[in-house]
Structures are given as structure tokens and as C-alpha cells.
Amino acid sequence: xxxxxxxxxxxxxxxxxxxxxxxxxxxxxxxxxxxxxxxxxxxxxxxxxxxxxxxxxxxxxxxxxxxxxxxxxxxxxxxxxxxxxxxxxxxxxxxxxxxxxxxx
Ligand SMILES: [Zn+2]
Numbered sequence: 001x002x003x004x005x006x007x008x009x010x011x012x013x014x015x016x017x018x019x020x021x022x023x024x025x026x027x028x029x030x031x032x033x034x035x036x037x038x039x040x041x042x043x044x045x046x047x048x049x050x051x052x053x054x055x056x057x058x059x060x061x062x063x064x065x066x067x068x069x070x071x072x073x074x075x076x077x078x079x080x081x082x083x084x085x086x087x088x089x090x091x092x093x094x095x096x097x098x099x100x101x102x103x104x
């Protein structure tokens with residue numbers, strides 16, 4: 001059985017980083033609108049872009065959370081399609097991978 005301890009540590013660090021960036025974005029989104037109408041339009045456009053970034057960060061965080069849960073329950077690194085062990089190099093490049101390179 002492969003030891004995923006090092007990978008799990010990296011994933012937890014990445015998750016913390018994502019949470020931090022999400023928090024910063026949310027702080028920014030909650031910021032007051034500029035009194036000037038044209039500035040408000042810029043703020044709103046910025047907010048939309050930030051919401052897009054936030055959604056991407058959240059999606060990655062969710063994938064990492066699922067990967068960590070699979071590491072914890074021992075199903076991580078096993079192809080959900082053929083049951084083969086997924087190469088560690090593949091998991092390091094794509095931690096959320098649930099299929100081996102052949103089935104991907
Ligand atoms: Zn497979």
C-alpha cells in the first residue's frame with residue numbers, strides 16, 4: 001500500500017492557502033461601494049471577476065477535501081474504473097484524480 005502521508009501534508013497546506021485567499025477575496029467583496037457612480041461600476045466589475053476567482057478556489061478546495069477524505073478512508077489512489085493503483089506521479093500532478101492514466 002502506498003504511503004500518502006507526504007502528499008496529504010502538501011494537500012492540507014494547499015487547502016489552508018486556498019482558504020486564506022478565499023477569505024481575502026470575501027473581505028474585498030464585502031468592501032463598501034464607491035460613492036462615485038462610475039467607480040461603482042468598476043467595483044462591481046471587479047467583484048464579478050473576484051467571484052469567478054473565488055468559485056475556482058472553492059472548486060479546487062472541494063477537490064482537495066475529497067482527496068484528503070479518500071486518503072483517510074483508504075480508497076485514495078485506486079482507480080474507480082479498473083481498480084488499478086494510480087501512479088504516485090500522476091496523483092502528485094493531479095491530486096484529485098480518481099482514475100488511472102489508462103482509464104482517464
Ligand atoms: Zn483504471
